Each structure stands twice: as C-alpha cells, then as structure tokens.
Amino acid sequence: MFRPIDDLLGQYGGQLLASMDEKYWNGGKLGGKTYAVPNYQISAMRPSLVIQKRFLDKYKLDVGKLKRIEDIEPFLKQIKEGEKGVVPFGTTRGFYTNLLYGIDWNVPVYRNDPTPTVLPDVTAEMRANFVLMHDWYTKGYINEDAATLKDAAQAYNNGNTAVWFDITGKPGSEVEFKAADGGYDVQLVPVAGSVFVGAGNSMNAISRTSAHPERALMLLELVNTDKQLYNLLVYGIEGKHYTKTTGNFIRTNPDSGYFTNTDWVFGDIRNEYLPEGSPPGKIEDTIRANEEAAVSAFDGFEFDPDAVKTEIANVRAVNDEYYPALATGTIDPARFLAEYEDKLAKAGAGVIVQEKQKQLDAWLKAKGKK
Incomplete structure (x- = not known):
C-alpha cells in the first residue's frame, strides 16, 4: 500500500529528517526501509492512574504513596462507601499491561533477564492481576459493563467515575480528560516508569500509486516544519476558528464549525499553539518524557508472523x-x-x-x- 520514501527523504526531506532522532524514524521502518513519516508527539508510555480531584481532595488521598496500581484500593473502598452513584474504578478490558510488571514492551521478556526468554501469553503477573480485578469487581469497585465496553472513554465520560487507568500518561492530558469527564478536574498519577515505545502509532505515508510522490513528501515536510501550516490544519483560521491570547496560548471557538482536537494526527506537536487550560510546559514536558524514557533493549527487532x-x-x-x-x-x-x-x-x-x-x-x- 505504501511507497518506500528513503530516496525522497534524501532529496526533498532534509529538514524533516533532521527534526527527529533515529529512534523516532524506526517507527516508520520495515525490513530496513522507511515507509512512513512519524508524527512527533508523545512516544513514551507512563502508565498512570487518573483521579478526579474533587474526590482526591475530599478524602485527602496522598498520591505520593501510590507506587503500584494495588495501592489505590483503600481509596476505592472510600468511594464505594461514601459516594452514591459514583463508580470507584472505571475500565474496559482491564488494565493489565507488561509495563507494570518489569516486562519489556517490545518483546515479552523480563527486562532484567540475562538470557532473554520469551514469556507465555499468561504470565504469573497476569494471573495475579486477574485475581485482583475479580476481587475489585465482586466488591463493586468496577463498572459492571467493563467487559463489554468498546471504547475506554465510555468508562468515565459521564463524570461519575472516580478513578481509571491510562497507559500513556502523556503530559497535558489532564485537560483532555477534563473535557471528556463532565468538566471535572483530574490528576494524573504515574504508577510505573516511563518507557519509549516509538512513534509507530501515528504516522503519515505516501501511497504506492501516488502520481507525484515527491510533492507528497514536500507537503509532509511542510506540515511537520511550518508552524503556520501545522496550526492551520489543527485549529483552523485565526480570528475565525480561534483567537490568540497570550504567549503560545489560543482560545478556540467551539461554534466555529472547525474542531479537530487531534494535533497528533497531522505532524509535529512541537509546532502547536496551546489551547487555554493546557499546562504551560506541555510541549517541554512531552520532549522531556520522550528523551528520559527507557528504550527497549530489543529496539529494532521486528517479529515476522x-x-x-x-x-x-x-x-x-x-x-x-x-x-x-x-x-x-x-x-x-x-x-x-x-x-x-x-x-x-x-x-x-x-x-x-x-x-x-x-x-x-x-x-x-x-x-x-x-
């Protein structure tokens, strides 16, 4: 479906190539060839709990003591007993992830294994996780429809869920969660270290049948390096769809008819304006999270199925x-x-x-x- 673009990048994409380190470009490679341009965004995962601040403050939860996912259980008990109509923990398909248990994200191998041995589908950690979840479910901490929900947001988008799990934990996501959570403020609490998982989940490619692949590559370079063009795609026209306020902040017009809320789809978020309510250091925090995240010892390994x-x-x-x-x-x-x-x-x-x-x-x- 996609055209290899190494030759085009060499001829027309010098600025684009220089904008990202090799570890980002690895996300767009297969068999040694580059097939897509990664969008620079959060490329690290920092598994976190998302907690509504109104409950966090009311019950004086000390988030500094939340080192593992299990540590939230006493708080869930308080919510169950003290907040009628509120789901203590919202989920869909559970929250098990290897990232919580010292297992590499790229290959299912214990990160400290000196002789890397691929683990089975069901590990001891997964069994323990299932037992914990059943215990929470029988105690009424988990939403009853958790097994059938298709979209994770359905577990919390009515504002009546106290806690949920977010595998990415990206900087600035509190604003997005607030908008999706009935307008309630939330706090993100990491419960595992940050791991670099690459940029392969958000890329733009050129069709194998493109009549003008060189022009397509030029466009991709512009979208990723031209701040004005990038923000035009993300937010629309200044003065019509949004208004600049102070510094790098803007106020979007919800009635303008142009609303994407998808800065990560188009290109490099380092070029974006920040909607009001975003943390001032969102972009810097994202860059820092990407640079400080642990890189898999098996980065570059591709399993052929x-x-x-x-x-x-x-x-x-x-x-x-x-x-x-x-x-x-x-x-x-x-x-x-x-x-x-x-x-x-x-x-x-x-x-x-x-x-x-x-x-x-x-x-x-x-x-x-x-």
Missing part, C-alpha cells in the same frame, strides 16, 4: 472469548483461568512463543548480543 498466521488467528479468537471477562474481573479466574490457558495452548500459543524465541535469538546473534 508469516510462519504462525494460523496460530495467531486462533489465539486471537480465544482471547476475544475469555480475556475481556477475566481482565475486568467479571468472571472468576479460579473457575475459568485454567480453561482459558488450556484453550490458548490448543490454539497454538506455544508455537507462537517458540517462533518468537527463534527469531529473537537470530536477531540477538546478528547484533552480537548472544
């Missing part, structure tokens, strides 16, 4: 059947976890692990790391 396509499809079907209910605590892991793992094994989960290990070993050897 061709040899196990059938097994991957079978495992996905099993996960669709069991995972949402187990991860949200809706069903009892004491009754269903063994059944889930058995079906994963029969679907070929072990074969996938073996193939990942084989490819990882080859990659490590080629890199002189094994």
